[in-house]
Amino acid sequence: MRLRVLGSNGTYPTPGQPCSGYLVEAGGTRIMLDAGPGTVAAWQEADPAGHLDALVVTHAHPDHCSDVFHLFNLLRFGPNSRSGLPALAPDGVAAALAAFLGVGEDHAFHRVFAWRTVAPGDSVQVGEAALAFAATQHQLPTLGVSVSVPGRRLVYSADTGPGGGLPALAAGADLLLCEATLQGEGADGGWPYHLSAAQAGTLAREAGVGRLLLTHLAPMLDPARSAAEAAATFGGPVQWAAPGMEVEV
Numbered sequence: 001m002r003l004r005v006l007g008s009n010g011t012y013p014t015p016g017q018p019c020s021g022y023l024v025e026a027g028g029t030r031i032m033l034d035a036g037p038g039t040v041a042a043w044q045e046a047d048p049a050g051h052l053d054a055l056v057v058t059h060a061h062p063d064h065c066s067d068v069f070h071l072f073n074l075l076r077f078g079p080n081s082r083s084g085l086p087a088l089a090p091d092g093v094a095a096a097l098a099a100f101l102g103v104g105e106d107h108a109f110h111r112v113f114a115w116r117t118v119a120p121g122d123s124v125q126v127g128e129a130a131l132a133f134a135a136t137q138h139q140l141p142t143l144g145v146s147v148s149v150p151g152r153r154l155v156y157s158a159d160t161g162p163g164g165g166l167p168a169l170a171a172g173a174d175l176l177l178c179e180a181t182l183q184g185e186g187a188d189g190g191w192p193y194h195l196s197a198a199q200a201g202t203l204a205r206e207a208g209v210g211r212l213l214l215t216h217l218a219p220m221l222d223p224a225r226s227a228a229e230a231a232a233t234f235g236g237p238v239q240w241a242a243p244g245m246e247v248e249v
Ligand SMILES: [Zn+2]
Pocket: 059, 061, 138, 159
């Protein structure tokens, strides 16, 4: 299994750094996790042929889903047009996106994407990949995602505070792609809906994951400092999920 980082900025994009979006290649199956601003262009760069088997939208915050609109237009009008792309999201996300477009159930938005509501505890097979979902601690319904193939498993935190279902979902994962929005002393108590780098490291240690990739850093932060803070509490290998990075899981 392979993970490609399309973008990893938290909150807003900066030049050359899209927001959250990741391409998972599980055998011959390709799944896009989140579609933050800038990620659809990065996905086209990564795969000009546009092979995609499913989209997962973890929650309705724009830094995780605003490029759904551009993916819709690309799939509808672009060179590799198609319909029926499975799109998995928490309850209400598809309706919220459709409402922004002002379209009803009969619109192409509901044909280009085959929307499917997923809930905490659900398991979904997409091609060669087994997906599982858990509710995270965030301001609105948000799902952490586990993607596994026989013998290997990665878990993506989406956005989360230190509680919720992520710690259990992450237990024993080979790779944890974990948000680390905050940094530095005092960050741990500052915001219940996001993690500091140190908290991400603690979560990774307690979950017994093999490797930690930090993502969703607030754009002004120094990624090297976040990686050092997470390494101090994790005790295992830590990297920042730089845009364009590819890792074998
Ligand atoms: Zn969020």
